[in-house]
Amino acid sequence: MIKAILTDIEGTITRISFVKEVLFPYAAKQLPTFVRANANKPDVAEQISAVKALIEKPNADIEEVISTLLTWIDEDKKITPLKQLQGLIWQTGYEHGDFKGHLYPDAFDFLQAQYNNDIALYVYSSGSVKAQQLLFKYSDYGDIRSLFTDFFDTKVGAKQEQMAYNTIVELLPFKAAEILFLSDVAGELDAAQAAGLKTLHLIRDGQASTKAHPYINDFSQFKLEQLV
Numbered sequence: 001m002i003k004a005i006l007t008d009i010e011g012t013i014t015r016i017s018f019v020k021e022v023l024f025p026y027a028a029k030q031l032p033t034f035v036r037a038n039a040n041k042p043d044v045a046e047q048i049s050a051v052k053a054l055i056e057k058p059n060a061d062i063e064e065v066i067s068t069l070l071t072w073i074d075e076d077k078k079i080t081p082l083k084q085l086q087g088l089i090w091q092t093g094y095e096h097g098d099f100k101g102h103l104y105p106d107a108f109d110f111l112q113a114q115y116n117n118d119i120a121l122y123v124y125s126s127g128s129v130k131a132q133q134l135l136f137k138y139s140d141y142g143d144i145r146s147l148f149t150d151f152f153d154t155k156v157g158a159k160q161e162q163m164a165y166n167t168i169v170e171l172l173p174f175k176a177a178e179i180l181f182l183s184d185v186a187g188e189l190d191a192a193q194a195a196g197l198k199t200l201h202l203i204r205d206g207q208a209s210t211k212a213h214p215y216i217n218d219f220s221q222f223k224l225e226q227l228v
């Protein structure tokens with residue numbers, strides 16, 4: 001029996017183009033100024049140090065760090081310090097009303113229905129917890145953060161690694177088999193399944209994909225019986 005749902009964001013409940021054509025370009029444009037201006041603030045300094053450690057250049061200057069981060073944005077790298085910085089930068093965009101957090105209408109209806117049905121909702125995205133909460137605070141449907149019990153990002157591990165799901169299960173008051181993981185990425189579903197979670201693949205907007213997991217094209221097709 002499913003008692004909890006753990007959902008991905010991009011491609012699952014949010015259109016990929018919102019992330020790739022709105023959020024990422026905004027972060028890329030603001031990042032150089034933001035990092036230069038805030039380099040000494042603890043939450044930014046921590047990410048700068050993490051970038052230097054990852055590129056194994058402890059003496060890299062700020063411009064090299066910025067150029068590394070911009071390359072990672074271009075390559076859609078899900079690297080924790082980049083994702084943490086993006087969350088900090090998007091805050092201004094949301095607060096200024098430059099964009100709202102996009103959710104597919106069927107996803108919003110689905111999440112609300114599950115919440116009303118006492119299914120606990122959790123989020124696991126490569127976007128930082130801050131970025132997740134901003135998207136839900138400034139969503140097309142208003143502030144919907146209260147639908148979710150908790151939020152996880154790559155601080156628990158990478159999304160295609162089984163260990164990350166083991167860690168999440170240890171943190172939740174449910175058995176792995178009572179949790180349904182939703183994602184648009186087969187590798188993430190494989191990792192969740194290896195950890196014992198139930199899986200459901202969202203294959204939206206005509207995306208080509210393998211069909212190794214139960215799948216739907218949108219949440220109007222959701223049926224509990226299709227989950228094995």
Ligand SMILES: CSCCC(=O)C(=O)COP(=O)(O)O
Nearest residue numbers: 008009010125126127131132
């Ligand atoms: C949390 S909103 C920003 C989404 C993002 O930065 C991202 O990398 C999306 O990854 P996901 O794991 O949700 O597919």
Ligand SMILES: [Mg+2]
Nearest residue numbers: 008010011184
């Ligand atoms: Mg996704």
